[in-house]
Amino acid sequence: MSTQQQKPETQESPDDSEMNGTESPQQERLEKKERSMVDERSADESDLEGDTVHIKVFRYDPEVADKQEPRFDDFHVPFKKGMTVLDAVMYARDTYDSSLTFRHSCRQAVCGSDAFFVNGKQRLGCKTQISELQQPVRIEPLPHQEVVKDLVVDMDHFYDQMHAVEPYFKDEDTPDASDLEEQRQSRENREKVKMSTRCIWCASCMSSCNIAAGDNEYLGPAAINKAYRFAMDDREGDEIKEHRLRILEQEHGVWRCQTQFSCTEVCPKDIPLTEHIQELKREAVKKNLKFW
């Protein structure tokens, strides 16, 4: 089964200034992101102290008779200050139903395992304070991916797209052990690729992208960002960069992006994904002009 058909409940149409392209700075969007989180706060944390939080969790298991039809289970979890969505589902699993299934590992927003669709938006469970959400908190698997069980989705397609951009440094002449010299890189250049290297492969962006939903071959924001990380790194030569741009400008590459900013909106690491995609479009145009 798939959640392909489900429409996000709170999908907003991107506002005009964003549609117009790349002018709006990352900072502005971050602030907006912040504001929207505050708006959603249902209550002060102190109001919840001693109370329970109501969560509704998507359930599905192809093998178990009463879970073959997808359903939502309700859990009431005792609230504790600082409780995250991940804390809540872990509590529900460890206390009420040990078959409740989801991926999680580091609990600190770096392993990228626990991206869920929470109240209609892609978020990392471990990084989302439950007190900031409207109750009941609806927790679903990431849309546009096959559901394996409960909140676990099949990540193979996402990994395939990540691998499709040749995501590795193409430094073919690494010197031998004895005389390894570091390559120089300017601080500016390191700064340029810094945000792109923060990706934790959580697949939130891919799940939020309408284009990726309709075109299975579209590389998607995460993979293009991965390519950006290499294409913009001065330590790789010009020839390699051209090769990378050729991969990116193919039919299902950068030109598919319609700058809706949904990926940038949901990225838990605040990577300016849409800006990176736009920049690669410009690079691709420049490269092609060069050969005219």
Add this chain to the structure above:
Amino acid sequence: MYEHDVIVVGAGGAGLRAAVAADEAGADVALVSKLHPVRSHTGAAEGGINAALQEGDDWELHAYDTMKGSDYLGDAPAVETLAKDAPEDTIRLEHWGMPFSREEDGRVSQRPFGGLSYPRTTYAGAETGHHLLHVMYEQVVKRGIQVYDEWYVMDLATTDEDDPNDRECHGVVAYDVQSGKIEGFKANQGVVLATGGPGQAFDHTTNAVSCTGDGHAMAYRAGAPLEDMEFIQFHPTSLPSTGVLISEGVRGEGGILYNNEGERFMFEHGYANNSGELASRDVVARAELTEVNEGRGVNDEYVHLDMRHLGEERILDRLENILHLAEDFEGVDGLIEPMPVKPGQHYAMGGIETDENGQTCIDGLYAAGECACVSVHGGNRLGGNALPELIVFGKRAGYHAAGKDLGEPQIKTGYGDDVEDETDADLPVAPGASGLDQSGGVAADGGVTADAEGILERTVEQTREQIDYLIEKDDGVQHAEIRAKLQKAMTDYVNVFRTEEGIKKALKIIRECREEYQDVYVDDPSRTFNTDLQQTIETRNLIDVAETIALGALVRNEFRGAHWRQENQIRDDENWLKHTLISWDDGEPSIFYRPVILEGEDKTYEPKVRSY
């Protein structure tokens, strides 16, 4: 059945590096991991990689600092290998594209870290581990190395000779988490365990939920001894509510610790008059808890770490990730207020006993990274020494397993002539297997030596029976209850400050956990992505590993490195310049000791008073 030359279990920094090395050496290598590689806990490492790269620094200084930091329980051949190989392996990461922080002239930046005589911690912001993990995975993708991700390795396929030194490991048995399918993985040349730490044995830990000591437990039950398990590092700066790590880089850049009276206690209360906040981690962790115990803690629980004076620009440049962590997991803005911190379980210095080529006493079985004990870190690991260990010893284990000659090791493994038996340990309860034990350890075949395939098939069969039993059993105890009890006992009694009485209590509770585990069952009947099953098996591993930590802590009646004992608060070099080794012995564990090697290549490291 799958078949490869080398099977690497675990795909964090050490596992990925081992796989790349085995591939470089021409072997057909595969990674088998319960997580997709990029989910591994190496990604949470923040601080950096110690390597003597600059002029004015050299590997001998690095080795000296490491030996001093280890409180003279590191083995010199391992320590020197680490210090010598680290520069080359660090620069190799740079060539593989690692986005290190840079100086104005374009060279990689290095910063001061606790216990270092030279600023040699090479870093990429405060997210060095994340970049290392991704760069290593990129190399695995580049080489087309086969990855079996979300396959949970349950057991080793090992022969069952009486003496573990005579045993051979022929592969592993794993099940596919997604489908429940159980398969044997035959390793023609070697199995490398790189399964990470056992932090989930404690309830306040910086470690991921996946850090359950699986490799430790499998190797232990197969007959490889666990070494120096009592040495657990409690990181001085973890966030109080979640255990999320705040990098030592904050103190490296100049961050200051204050108690509730606003005193800079590291100096004002004389814990480390020279190095202050940058004393070794064990020293700072004890200082913080002493402050709290003497009533000078903030809210009676933690102390403050202040970095505001570093200025926004420097913080954003070098420690930006810390701001996010403090905000997201503690609701504190590090730019305008101090961050609450307290010691949290962070790292296990001990592990599966190996030599400097990563080999255990079992033929064909290797270990590298946090699950292994070479031993580089001895009684206490220095900040910035875990990541070089991953790449240096991961590489060596991968090479050696693939047949590359790395020379004769100087470190000995397994029970032998050079060890001393522990004969009068005062144990409150018998450790080891209990009643009907659900995991076989070695494949007992009554002495009939089968071929590699036969041993593997038999281990697959045992694993299948074990899983069927757990899933088909309809009621009993659930793992979460046992795990919580175990974690609480370890945090209550085998923490920073340890007493004989407390450790004995812990051993009794561990025994109870074992007995309760006899009645454990898996409620989820599904074979699809059954995390209930996986956690149930992990819990068994945690019981075995926690018991060795407590046993080591009980017998080592001295104060060395991270291990503090109330009854004997001195470093007792006369009696304790030796490693603690615990062997499963088919369910009736025994304890023995092997002298530490302080003789290096051309000098001997004389134990000195360790002051910072």
